[in-house]
Amino acid sequence: MDLQAAFIDAMPSPAWPLAARRGILVAFVATDAWPARVPEAMALLSAEERGRVQRKRRDHDRETTALAYACHRLLLSQVLGCPPGEVPLGRDGLGCPTLHGESIRTSLSHADGLIALAVAGSGPVGVDIEPADRAADMPEIAARVCHPDELDALAGLPEPARARALLSLWVRKEALLKAAGIGMAVGMDAFRAPVGRMLALPGGIAGAAMLRVFDDGDRCLAAVAGLPGGIASAWLSPRS
Structure with a gap:
């Protein structure tokens, strides 16, 4: 089975992608579940994408x-x-993925063999994923990640809970920055990122988003920023 057929077969159902038209669709992929697929993957890419890979x-x-x-x-x-x-997929001046001539919004994140993809039918969307073991590095950069109010709130947490909470903040803020489409133009310490309520997009960008967190235990933490409403998510692995 080629990569395209295997990817389609890995989806929860043929109708699963339609969730993007009604709300937000989120797909997670672990590259170690797709061994020896890189040549097929490269063949699907545009010349610009192949250049970025190389x-x-x-x-x-x-x-x-x-x-x-x-x-x-x-x-x-x-x-x-x-x-x-x-697929009319391109990049804007800051490197954010865009779909030319489509109302659909999309976002992509990958780190250490983990991939997160988000697609939304309306409104902004941003996604970020990080391996869980990256939490160990977070205390060293806490002042860069946290708004002062967040630093105070996390100060009383024992380790490793504080490190885990910092990693959760990191993915939430990355997701918000991606939804705003401004990269790292605004420091993470300049805004808060609570879960479950509408937040203004950072950097004074028009619009708002709500954060949802995906906690996969020892494997990873991920976050999606987008409009409230339905969200469909799945890990996509080949069935055979």
Whole structure:
């Protein structure tokens, strides 16, 4: 079974991509579940995407990026009903993914063999994923991640709970920045990122979003920023 057929087969149902039209669709992929698929992934990419992959220095990073870009195209092709090569996917001046001529919004994140993809039918959307073991690095950069109020709230937590809470803040703020489409133009310490309520997008960007967190225990933490409403998510792994 080729990569495209295996990806479609891995979806919870044929109608699953339609959730993006009604709310937010989130797909998670672990690259170690898709071994030996990089050549097929590269064949699905645009010349610009292949160039970005080839500029990665480490083999592992090239493999993760190639699969991330390919899975992004495959998911969007199912949402839009077109072949992967015809998905009008590009990048804006800050490198954020955009769909030319479509009302659909999309976001992509990948780190250490983990991939998160988000598609929304209306309104902004941003997604971020990080491996759980990255929490160990968070206390060293707490002042860069936290608004002063958040620093105070986390000060009393014992380790490793504080480190885990900091990683959760990181993915939530990355998701909000991606939904705003401004990259790291605004420091994370400049805004708060509570879960479950409407938040103004950072950087004075028009619009608002709500944060949802996906906690996969020892594997990863992820967050999605988007409008409230229905959200459909799944880990996509080949069935055979």
